[in-house]
Each structure stands twice: as C-alpha cells, then as structure tokens.
Amino acid sequence: MSTDQPVSRRERLRVETTREITTIALRQMAADGPGAISLRGIAREMGMTARAIYSYFATRDDLITALIGETAASLADSLESARDAVPGADPRGRLIAWGTALREWAVANPEGFRLVYGDSIPGYQAPGGSPVERAARRICGGLNRLVAACAGAGAGHEEAGWAAFPAEYLAKIRDEVPDLSPRVAELALRVWGRMHGLVALEIHGHLRPVHGDPAALYRAEMTELAESLGGRAS
Amino acid sequence: MSTDQPVSRRERLRVETTREITTIALRQMAADGPGAISLRGIAREMGMTARAIYSYFATRDDLITALIGETAASLADSLESARDAVPGADPRGRLIAWGTALREWAVANPEGFRLVYGDSIPGYQAPGGSPVERAARRICGGLNRLVAACAGAGAGHEEAGWAAFPAEYLAKIRDEVPDLSPRVAELALRVWGRMHGLVALEIHGHLRPVHGDPAALYRAEMTELAESLGGRAS
DNA sequence: GTAAACAGGAAACGCCGTGTACTTCGGATA
DNA sequence: TATCCGAAGTACACGGCGTTTCCTGTTTAC
Numbered sequence: 001m002s003t004d005q006p007v008s009r010r011e012r013l014r015v016e017t018t019r020e021i022t023t024i025a026l027r028q029m030a031a032d033g034p035g036a037i038s039l040r041g042i043a044r045e046m047g048m049t050a051r052a053i054y055s056y057f058a059t060r061d062d063l064i065t066a067l068i069g070e071t072a073a074s075l076a077d078s079l080e081s082a083r084d085a086v087p088g089a090d091p092r093g094r095l096i097a098w099g100t101a102l103r104e105w106a107v108a109n110p111e112g113f114r115l116v117y118g119d120s121i122p123g124y125q126a127p128g129g130s131p132v133e134r135a136a137r138r139i140c141g142g143l144n145r146l147v148a149a150c151a152g153a154g155a156g157h158e159e160a161g162w163a164a165f166p167a168e169y170l171a172k173i174r175d176e177v178p179d180l181s182p183r184v185a186e187l188a189l190r191v192w193g194r195m196h197g198l199v200a201l202e203i204h205g206h207l208r209p210v211h212g213d214p215a216a217l218y219r220a221e222m223t224e225l226a227e228s229l230g231g232r233a234s
Numbered sequence: 235m236s237t238d239q240p241v242s243r244r245e246r247l248r249v250e251t252t253r254e255i256t257t258i259a260l261r262q263m264a265a266d267g268p269g270a271i272s273l274r275g276i277a278r279e280m281g282m283t284a285r286a287i288y289s290y291f292a293t294r295d296d297l298i299t300a301l302i303g304e305t306a307a308s309l310a311d312s313l314e315s316a317r318d319a320v321p322g323a324d325p326r327g328r329l330i331a332w333g334t335a336l337r338e339w340a341v342a343n344p345e346g347f348r349l350v351y352g353d354s355i356p357g358y359q360a361p362g363g364s365p366v367e368r369a370a371r372r373i374c375g376g377l378n379r380l381v382a383a384c385a386g387a388g389a390g391h392e393e394a395g396w397a398a399f400p401a402e403y404l405a406k407i408r409d410e411v412p413d414l415s416p417r418v419a420e421l422a423l424r425v426w427g428r429m430h431g432l433v434a435l436e437i438h439g440h441l442r443p444v445h446g447d448p449a450a451l452y453r454a455e456m457t458e459l460a461e462s463l464g465g466r467a468s
Numbered sequence: 469g470t471a472a473a474c475a476g477g478a479a480a481c482g483c484c485g486t487g488t489a490c491t492t493c494g495g496a497t498a
Numbered sequence: 499t500a501t502c503c504g505a506a507g508t509a510c511a512c513g514g515c516g517t518t519t520c521c522t523g524t525t526t527a528c
Contacts, residue, residue, distance in 0.1 A: 010494060010505075017506090033353070035269075040484060050485080052507055060485065118352050119267070119438055140444070164447045189445055190432070190455050197431025198424070204353055210374070211423055213398045221424050228462065244474075244525060251475090274515060284516080286476050294516060 018056050020046060025067055034115040037064065064115075069131030071112040076138040078105045083142065091149035092226040098146055099195045099222045103215070106199045113203050117196070140192075141176035147188040148180060150229040187229070194225055252290050254280060259301055268349040271298065298349075303365030305346040310372040312339045317376065325383035326460040332380055333429045333456045337449070340433045347437050351430070374426075375410035381422040382414060384463040421463070428459055 024042045039060055043050040057063040082101030086093040106113040161182030162170060174180055198221055201207045202214045211217055258276045273294055277284045291297040316335030320327045340347040395416030396404060408414055432455055435441045436448045445451055 008495075013494095014505090038484065039486090049508055051487085051509090054486080055506055114353065117434075117438060117440065119348065164445060164450065166443065166446055169444050186445070186451060186454070189441070189451060190458075193432035193435055193441075193451075193455065194428050195431065196435055197429065198427035200351075200434045201427055201430055204351060206351065207423070207427075209400065210403050211398060211420070212400055216398065217420060217423060217427075220420070221427065224424075224462075228458075242526070247475090272515065273517090283477055285478085285518090288517080289475055 014056070021053060021056055021063070022066060022070060025063060026070070029067065029111045029115060030109070033111050034064075034118075037067070039063070065132060068116055069135060071109070072116050072132060072135030072139070074109075075102075075105050075112070075116065076135050076142070079139060079142060083146065088149075091146065092229065095146045095150050095191075095229070096222045096226050098143065099225070100219070102195055103199050103202070103218050106203050110203045113199070117200065118204075137172060137176065140188075141173060143192055144173060144177045144180060144185060144188045147191055147229065148177060148184045150226065151184055151187055191225060191229075194221065248290070255287060255290055255297070256300055256304060259297060260304070263301065263345045263349060264343070267345050268298075268352075271301070273297070299366060302350055303369060305343070306350050306366060306369030306373070308343075309336075309339050309346070309350065310369050310376070313373060313376060317380065322383075325380065326463065329380045329384050329425075329463070330456045330460050332377065333459070334453070336429055337433050337436075337452050340437050344437045347433070351434065352438075371406060371410065374422075375407060377426055378407060378411045378414060378419060378422045381425055381463065382411060382418045384460065385418055385421055386464075425459060425463075428455065 021042055024045050025037050028037050028041055037060075039053045040050040043053055046052075053063070057066065079098050079101050082097045083094050086097045088094065162185075165173075165182070165185065173185065198207065198214070198218050202218075207214050207217070255276055258279050259271050262271050262275060271294075273287045274284045277287055280286075287297070291300065313332050313335050316331045317328050320331045322328065396419075399407075399416070399419065407419065432441065432448070432452050436452075441448050441451070
C-alpha cells in the first residue's frame with residue numbers, strides 16, 4: 001500500500017523472514033487447527049531457535065493477531081469478488097453470492113474460519129488492532145451495503161433508532177455506508193447471524209452428522225432470506 | 235437412572251472423587267475458558283498428583299468428553315423447562331421460549347457454550363459417546379417437535395425427501411418424532427442455524443462491539459422466525 | 469487368608485511460551 | 499577505512515503442560 005521502499009538489505013531480509021513465519025504458521029494452522037500453532041514448531045521448521053521468532057513478533061498472541069488479520073483479509077477478498085461477479089442491478093443475487101462465498105470460503109478454510117470467528121487459541125484475547133479491524137470493516141460494511149440495496153433505504157432515518165448501536169461502530173459504519181437507516185443496520189446484523197449460524201454449525205462438525213448436503217440446506221436458507229428482504233430480483 | 239447400587243466403599247469413593255474432578259474442571263472452565271482445563275491444575279486443587287486423575291479418566295480428552303456431556307445435559311434441561319413453561323396450545327410461543335432459553339443459557343454459561351458448540355480444546359475430537367449423544371438427541375429431537383408443531387406435519391411424507399439425511403440420524407430422529415416430514419426436519423435444522431448464528435456471534439464477542447442490545451436483536455429474530463413458520467399464535 | 473484389582477505417589481520425557489545473557493554481523497557514521 | 503550501535507540469533511533456564519513407567523499400600527473378591 002504505502003510506497004516506502006525497504007532498500008536496505010536488513011529490511012528486506014526482515015520482511016522475508018516475517019513472511020516465512022506467517023506462511024509456516026498458516027500452514028500449521030490449516031493442518032492441525034489454530035491451537036496447533038506454536039512458536040517452537042515454526043522455529044523448528046525454519047531451522048532456528050524458538051527465541052528468534054521474538055525478533056519479529058513480541059509474543060505469540062501478536063503472531064496470532066497477524067494471522068487473524070491476514071485470514072480475515074483473504075475472506076473479505078473472497079466475499080467482495082463473489083459479490084462483484086453479479087451485476088449491481090440484482091441486489092438479491094449479490095447478497096446470495098456474498099452469503100454463498102462466505103460458506104464456501106469457510107468450507108475451504110475451516111481452520112481459518114475457526115481462527116477468525118471462534119476462539120480456538122487457549123489464552124488469546126483479540127486486541128481490536130488495525131489489520132483485523134480493517135478486514136472486519138470491509139466485511140461488515142459490505143454486508144450493510146448489500147442489505148441496504150435489497151431492503152431499500154427504509155423510512156426511518158430519525159436519530160432515535162440508532163440508540164442501540166455503540167457510538168464507535170456507528171461512526172465507522174455510517175462513514176462507510178452513508179445513507180444507512182437503523183432498520184437496515186439491524187437487519188444486516190440479523191442477516192449476518194443467519195449466515196453465520198449454519199456455517200458455524202457445519203464447520204464445527206454439528207451439521208454433517210445430521211444432514212448429508214449442507215450446501216443445499218444453506219442454499220435454501222439463502223433463498224428464503226433473500227425473499228424475506230423483499231428486494232427486486234433481477 | 236439405572237438402579238445398580240454401588241454398595242462397596244471403593245465404589246462410593248470412586249464416584250465422589252469423579253464428581254470432585256468434574257466439578258473442579260467445570261469451575262476452571264467457567265473461570266478461564268475450556269482451554270484452561272488442565273489435569274495438573276485439577277490435581278493441584280485436589281491436593282493430589284496429576285497421575286491420580288488417570289485412575290478416573292484415561293486421558294484428558296475423556297475428561298473433556300464427560301464435561302461436554304454434563305454441560306450439554308444442563309443445556310437440554312434449561313431448554314426443556316423453558317419450553318414446558320408455555321402451554322402446548324401455543325406452539326410458536328414454545329418455540330420462542332426454547333430459542334430464548336438457548337441464548338440465555340449461553341449468555342449465562344459462555345464457556346459452556348464454547349465447550350459444547352465450539353472446539354476450544356486444541357486436539358479434541360468428539361467420539362459420539364453416549365452421554366453427549368443423549369443430550370444432543372434431547373436437544374435436536376425437542377427442536378424438531380417444536381418446529382413440527384409450528385409448521386404443521388407438512389404434505390410430503392414420501393420417502394424420497396429423506397434422501398439428504400444420513401441413515402443413522404434418520405433412525406434416531408424418526409424414532410423420537412414419529413410423524414416427521416422431511417420438510418420439517420430440514421426446516422428444523424435451518425431454525426437451529428438461525429438461533430445458533432446470533433448466539434455464537436454474541437458469545438464469541440463479535441456482536442457486542444456492533445450492537446448494544448443483543449437480546450433485543452435476538453428477540454426480533456425469534457419473532458420473525460416464528461412468524462415465518464406460519465403456525466398459530468396463542 | 470491370600471491374590472488380584474485398584475488408588476495414588478515419585479520421577480521422568482518431551483512438548484510449550486517466555487526471560488536472560490551473550491555472540492555475530494549489517495550498516496551508518498567519524 | 500575504522501568504528502560503533504543495534505538488530506538477529508544462539509544457548510540455556512524456568513515453570514507449566516499431558517502422559518508414561520515403576521513402585522507402594524489398601525481394598526475387594528474368592
């Protein structure tokens with residue numbers, strides 16, 4: 001993004017080593033779950049001492065935070081490109097594409113989903129740091145826009161309706177989606193919950209023993225969801 | 235349940251010690267999350283060596299399994315008593331009570347919810363063992379009955395509709411809810427997803443930064459859900 | 469009364485994250 | 499070109515973890 005060039009050799013090596021660390025960590029996570037990420041394991045694979053990692057990440061949780069940021073960004077990418085593949089004139093189609101992409105990304109990266117939306121790391125506490133938050137805003141803002149497009153602007157633009165929303169979130173979301181009504185913002189969260197529910201159940205293994213075709217189940221839910229929003233189909 | 239009496243002194247002590255272990259483990263979990271459950275910690279608190287625990291649970295995962303079973307049973311208790319507090323003539327009210335109880339139990343026992351529905355234990359794999367499965371059946375069967383009561387028996391009792399359901403699940407659920415149609419069974423899973431979604435988001439801390447009153451949000455969702463099922467209100 | 473089953477202790481193995489002390493070496497500066 | 503600073507890295511230690519092996523003492527069953 002920014003254009004400062006890390007000319008120095010040391011700087012370059014640093015970036016490369018950091019990348020190598022996160023790459024190995026993501027591979028460890030994909031293989032054995034978020035809980036299996038270990039500094040010692042990464043260092044072993046890199047042929048280094050565990051202590052060496054501390055030159056790049058002050059603590060294990062800092063590394064985890066970086067991984068969450070990267071993973072969430074990859075999810076946001078998937079969602080946005082799936083949405084953009086459907087013409088803007090078909091808001092319900094876009095919303096369904098977005099929701100479908102959410103599930104498909106999760107099925108393809110189950111450990112990533114658990115990393116971002118679960119709390120598989122024993123003592124980890126999310127810090128609200130910048131890259132994670134940026135990805136969250138992309139995802140949340142995108143969903144709000146889609147729901148707004150489906151459900152219309154809504155009659156109530158009065159300020160009273162915003163009472164339920166924390167000021168911090170409000171500032172961000174109204175900045176990103178200017179003509180948002182409280183009704184739509186609330187609806188968007190409920191839509192998010194509806195998508196998240198089936199996906200979380202499936203990823204955590206509660207759905208498969210009980211239904212042979214989670215994709216179809218999810219498709220049915222998305223269809224009904226889009227219809228319930230009452231937007232115009234293409 | 236079964237009436238075999240553990241007369242022998244050893245048997246009695248064994249039961250008591252087992253209870254003490256699980257009690258301490260549940261307390262540890264409630265305090266610091268499912269990942270903080272440790273054999274050594276439990277033993278320390280009991281004034282014993284870690285080795286002693288192995289006389290009662292062959293491995294840490296066996297202990298976790300027992301805890302999941304107990305926790306899920308407590309959840310099932312809450313759900314059933316909430317449902318039974320509403321007269322059977324009001325199926326929608328019963329469903330809403332059930333869903334509300336789900337959220338309230340989760341809010342009151344967040345770590346328990348994570349233990350049962352997440353995978354906070356690093357390398358843990360659920361074994362389909364008896365107590366866990368029994369609780370799952372109570373919960374799942376109960377929900378299916380409620381949804382059936384709301385949505386009616388459904389026209390399609392033909393066998394073809396059952397294709398999507400695994401045989402094992404089918405046997406259990408049709409045994410428990412005899413006059414179940416595939417349409418209702420599928421609907422019940424979608425209802426479950428809808429409830430689970432908002433609760434999971436809230437428990438994992440994704441909802442609070444974004445909405446000040448998750449209970450109201452959930453209430454709105456439950457209301458719309460019940461309406462969409464089209465059952466008779468009281 | 470005796471032999472088997474069982475509860476539990478002591479110590480060890482190999483993991484883990486992290487802290488301290490010390491070496492090595494790239495790179496800016498005198 | 500010589501020098502010095504700070505960053506990268508190693509070696510080692512600490513305490514915690516689950517689990518195992520070997521051992522002792524008690525309880526139960528025959």
